[in-house]
Amino acid sequence: MARKRKQEEAQSGAPEWMTTFSDLMTLLLCFFVLLFSFSSIDAKKFTAVLQSFQGSLGVLSGGKTLENTPYIEEALNDERLTKQIEETEDFKKLKEKLEEYLKNNHMQEQMLVDFEKRGLLLRFKDNVLFDAAQADLKPQAKQTLKFIADLLKQDEFTGKHIRVEGHTDSDRLVNSKKFPTNWELSVTRASNVVRFLIEEAGLEPTRLSASGYSKYHPVVPNDTIENKAKNRRVDIVILRSDFVKSEPYY
Known part of the structure; x- marks a missing residue:
């Protein structure tokens, strides 16, 4: 019991x-x-992170999926800065390789490699790529462009966009039936460089664009023979990521 x-x-x-x-x-x-x-635990940062998930995946109550707080913005800015630093380092390495190529081929006076706000500038000076008033690439020019294209195929540059720009001096073309004005000459030169980089050097067409500016973007005044020679040029600009969206052709 x-x-x-x-x-x-x-x-x-x-x-x-x-x-x-x-x-x-x-x-x-x-x-x-x-x-x-x-x-x-920083209570403010924790709250900011929590608010950023509101409306995401239906877990929290609806609202903004990203709360506009100084902490979130600071994190985004840090990430953006990190990418810019990495991109700058890649451009520095590319610049060093190009300068080494120019030195080995005794071309330091024929081509300028420098940084500008849009990215890395490769400036071919007067008559390096083309004969006077002509738009057919020289054989030596093709070798140089092929070397540049091979560098731009490397992993760190496969996503970079490339802009080719033709420029002339202010002198009128004389006895040229093929190119009535400097407009046609500058555009055709830039187009021929892009065509070579795509069809013979193997770069992706979506990465390239061509533009001609005639005499209207001089680097120095067209008031002396020496200055006019400086203005006759072809520029290849490897664009920074920040400038790609600002370009009209993208």
Whole structure:
């Protein structure tokens, strides 16, 4: 009779597995409290991160998927700055390789490699790529363009867009039936460079564009023979990522 009473009392209480489960939950709670005691949490940053998830995946209440807070904006700016630094380092390596090529081929006076706000500038000076008033690429010019194209096929530059720009001086073309004005000459020269880079050097067509500016973008005034020679040029600009969206052809 006593044994039966004890069994009834045991059955009237909580199941035995609940005791073990409660102990486990208590231990887990102590564990997380201990972790919390070792950590430091910025309440404002935590709130900003939490707000950024609002409306995302239906987990939290609807609203903006990204809260415009200084902390979120700061993180985005840091990421953008990191990418800009990496891109600048890649451009520096490319510049060094090009300058080494120019030195080995005694072309330092024929081509300029320099940074500008849009990216890395490769400037072919007067008559390096073309004969006077002509738009057919010279054989040596093709070798140089092929070397440049091979560099631009490397992994760190495969996403870079390339703009080819033709420029002339202010002198009118004389006895040229093929090119009535400097407009046609500058555009055709730029187009022929792009065509070579695509059809013979193997660059992706979507990465390239050509434009001609005639005499209207001089680097120096067209007031001396020496200055006019400086203005007769073809520029290849490897665009920075920040400037790609601002270009009208993208």
